Amino acid sequence: MSNEFYAPGEQRAAKVNALFARIARRYDFLNDLQSFGLHRHWKRRVAALAQVKTGDRALDLCCGTGDLAFALARRGAETTGLDFSPQMLQVAINRSRKSGAGSQNENPQSAIRNPQFFQGDAQQLPFPEKTFDIVTVGYGLRNLTNWERGVEEMFRVARPGARLLVLDFGKPPNAVWRAVYFTHLRLSVPLIGRLFCGNAQAYAYILESLKHYPAQLAVAEKMRALHLKNVRVINLLGGAMAINYGEKSA
Numbered sequence: 001m002s003n004e005f006y007a008p009g010e011q012r013a014a015k016v017n018a019l020f021a022r023i024a025r026r027y028d029f030l031n032d033l034q035s036f037g038l039h040r041h042w043k044r045r046v047a048a049l050a051q052v053k054t055g056d057r058a059l060d061l062c063c064g065t066g067d068l069a070f071a072l073a074r075r076g077a078e079t080t081g082l083d084f085s086p087q088m089l090q091v092a093i094n095r096s097r098k099s100g101a102g103s104q105n106e107n108p109q110s111a112i113r114n115p116q117f118f119q120g121d122a123q124q125l126p127f128p129e130k131t132f133d134i135v136t137v138g139y140g141l142r143n144l145t146n147w148e149r150g151v152e153e154m155f156r157v158a159r160p161g162a163r164l165l166v167l168d169f170g171k172p173p174n175a176v177w178r179a180v181y182f183t184h185l186r187l188s189v190p191l192i193g194r195l196f197c198g199n200a201q202a203y204a205y206i207l208e209s210l211k212h213y214p215a216q217l218a219v220a221e222k223m224r225a226l227h228l229k230n231v232r233v234i235n236l237l238g239g240a241m242a243i244n245y246g247e248k249s250a
C-alpha cells in the first residue's frame with residue numbers, strides 16, 4: 001500500500017514538508033509516546049559524544065523542534081539549528097523563548113546561549129565551508145531526497161577536527177529482532193499516530209522511509225569515503241536505532 005507522505009525523487013521534499021507541517025504541534029508528545037521517552041536519552045548520548053569544548057560552534061541539521069540543538073547549547077556550544085519546516089521551527093523558537101538554555105547549564109565552565117534557528121535545506125547549506133566544530137543530524141537524513149548529499153554538506157561545513165554525528169532509525173542486524181521491530185513500526189506506531197494525531201499514515205511513513213534508507217552501515221561507508229577518522233557505529237536497542245560518528249581530519 002502506498003503512503004501519502006512518501007514519494008521518491010524530487011516530489012519528496014514537498015511531501016516531507018507537508019508531513020511535518022501537519023504534526024509539528026504534537027511532534028514532541030508523539031515522540032515521547034512512540035519511543036517510550038527513550039529518544040531523549042539517545043539525543044543526550046549524541047550531545048555527549050559531540051565532546052563540546054568551550055567556544056565550539058555547533059550546527060544541528062533537520063533540527064525540528066530543537067531537542068539536539070538545545071542539548072548542544074546546554075553543553076556550552078554556540079549552536080545553530082536548521083530546518084526547512086516553518087512549523088517545526090516555530091515550536092523550537094517558542095521553546096527557546098519560554099525556557100532559556102541557560103537554565104540547565106551542563107557545562108558550568110561556559111556561558112550558555114540559546115540556539116539560533118534558521119530555515120534552510122540540509123542539502124544546500126547557507127554556510128561557508130569549515131564553519132562548525134560539531135555537525136549533528138537527528139532523525140533527519142532518512143527524510144532527505146538525497147541523504148548522501150546531506151552527509152557531504154555536513155562534511156563541507158565542518159572544520160578540520162570537527163565531530164559529525166548522525167542519529168536515526170536503524171536496521172537491526174539480527175533477523176528475528178528486525179522482524180519484531182519492523183512489526184512494531186508497521187502496527188503500533190501508526191496506531192499511536194491515529195489515536196493521538198488523527199493520522200496513521202504520518203506515522204506509517206517512518207517504516208516507509210526506513211525501507212528506502214540504507215541506514216547505519218551505509219552512513220558509515222559514506223563517512224569513510226569522505227576520509228573521516230574514527231568512524232564508528234553505535235547501535236542502540238540492538239541496532240533499531242543507531243548513532244554514526246566520525247571526525248574530519250585535521
Ligand SMILES: C[S@@+](CC[C@H](N)C(=O)[O-])C[C@H]1O[C@@H](n2cnc3c(N)ncnc32)[C@H](O)[C@@H]1O
Binds near residue numbers: 061064123140143
Ligand atoms: C523526524 S524530524 C527530526 C527533528 C529533530 N531533529 C528530532 O530529532 O526530534 C525530521 C525533520 O527534518 C526536517 N527536514 C526534512 N527534510 C529537510 C531538508 N531537506 N532540509 C532541512 N530540514 C529537513 C523536517 O522538517 C523535520 O523537522
